[in-house]
Every structure is written in structure tokens, then in C-alpha cells.
Amino acid sequence: MKIGLVYTGVTPELIELVNAEVKKQLGDVEIMNYKDPSIINEVVEHNNVTVAPAARLVAMYMQAMQDGADAILNNCSSVGEVADACQDLAKYIGVPIVRIDEEMCREAVKTGKRIGIMATLSSTLIPTKNTVLRLAREMNREIELVDVLVEGGFGLDQEQFKQLMTKYAGEIIDKVDVILFAQGSMAYCEEYIHEKYNKPVLSSPRFGAIALKEALIKKGLMK
Numbered sequence: 001m002k003i004g005l006v007y008t009g010v011t012p013e014l015i016e017l018v019n020a021e022v023k024k025q026l027g028d029v030e031i032m033n034y035k036d037p038s039i040i041n042e043v044v045e046h047n048n049v050t051v052a053p054a055a056r057l058v059a060m061y062m063q064a065m066q067d068g069a070d071a072i073l074n075n076c077s078s079v080g081e082v083a084d085a086c087q088d089l090a091k092y093i094g095v096p097i098v099r100i101d102e103e104m105c106r107e108a109v110k111t112g113k114r115i116g117i118m119a120t121l122s123s124t125l126i127p128t129k130n131t132v133l134r135l136a137r138e139m140n141r142e143i144e145l146v147d148v149l150v151e152g153g154f155g156l157d158q159e160q161f162k163q164l165m166t167k168y169a170g171e172i173i174d175k176v177d178v179i180l181f182a183q184g185s186m187a188y189c190e191e192y193i194h195e196k197y198n199k200p201v202l203s204s205p206r207f208g209a210i211a212l213k214e215a216l217i218k219k220g221l222m223k
Contacts, residue, residue, distance in 0.1 A: 004064030112177025
């Protein structure tokens with residue numbers, strides 16, 4: 001079985017974490033990594049997914065399909081709505097495209113009414129909020145969103161970034177029932193902030209891997 005992992009952020013920590021979560025859920029599968037950091041650079045520059053980066057992202061999906069991928073995991077929340085737009089084609093071809101963050105957003109809606117969303121980029125914050133709101137409508141639940149733009153995170157090492165995340169989380173912790181990390185690269189802070197504030201904290205890599213497994217079960221490739 002072959003799995004295509006599509007990245008626009010290429011930090012080694014993120015790739016290592018996602019690969020580990022996928023192997024944990026799926027076992028011994030062949031993982032094919034596709035990376036194009038120019039996509040997220042252009043999305044950040046325009047604060048929107050414009051034509052050229054969207055086209056390059058879709059080209060990576062198509063390349064993964066041509067390379068024999070049985071399923072694809074989209075690992076960038078900023079371009080999640082592009083993945084949504086490709087769903088009909090993916091169903092037709094028979095190669096599901098799974099968003100890393102959708103099941104996480106669904107879990108947040110299940111967990112509490114007041115949902116805190118943390119991101120370092122507004123280009124990630126906006127589509128993540130859109131996804132949470134869409135799922136809340138689909139689930140017929142009323143929610144309140146409290147968003148946090150974590151500024152000053154670039155260039156920090158993991159420990160410094162963890163402390164910065166903890167500071168920003170502390171500013172909203174009394175206003176929310178659950179905290180959601182909009183970017184997979186934040187995942188290593190999840191357990192630390194959960195233990196410090198005793199509130200549910202959700203990050204996307206493990207939820208994305210679980211959703212990938214569910215897609216393969218539906219396809220009949222796993223039990």
C-alpha cells in the first residue's frame with residue numbers, strides 16, 4: 001500500500017511527526033513525500049490561496065496518484081479548502097484526499113462550545129475557522145470561536161516556541177472549553193499545554209492519520 005503525504009511546510013519536525021503518526025496507524029506502508037514550500041510562501045504573501053499555488057498543490061495530488069498512491073494526506077491547513085475542492089475528482093479516480101485537520105476540527109466541535117484556535121499565520125487561521133464553522137453547521141451545533149495569532153514564533157527553538165504558545169494559550173484559557181492548533185507543526189506543544197491548563201488541546205497529525213486509516217477502510221484496503 002502506498003500513501004502520498006503532501007506538504008507545503010517542510011520543517012523536519014513536522015514531516016517526522018506526520019510520518020510517525022501515519023506509520024503508527026497504518027503499519028508497514030510505503031510513504032511518498034511531496035513537498036513544495038513555495039506554495040505556503042505565496043499564500044502567506046497574499047494572505048490567500050491564489051491561482052498559481054493552488055495549481056501546484058493540485059499537481060502534487062495528481063503526481064501522487066500517478067505514482068500509485070492509494071490515498072493522499074494533505075498536511076497544510078492553509079490550503080485545506082483546495083483539498084475540499086478536489087474531493088469529487090478524488091472520489092471519481094478512487095484515491096481519497098484526506099485533510100490533516102478536518103477530523104481535529106470535528107472533534108473540537110464535539111468537545112465544547114467555546115473553541116480557541118491558535119495559529120502563527122493568519123493565512124492558516126482563516127481557513128481553519130471556516131472549517132470549524134462548516135462542521136458546526138453540519139453537526140447542528142452552536143459554537144463560539146476565540147482565535148489567537150501567535151506572533152514572534154519564527155526562528156525560535158522548540159522550547160522557546162513552547163513557552164510562547166503557553167503564554168498565548170494562557171490569555172484565552174478561561175474563555176474556551178477546548179484549544180485547537182491550526183498548524184501541525186505545533187503538535188509537540190499539545191501535551192504540555194494540556195497538562196499546564198487542564199483543558200483539552202487538539203493537534204492535527206494524529207487526527208489526520210486516523211482519518212487516513214478510515215479512508216483506507218472505506219476503500220477496502222484495511223480492516
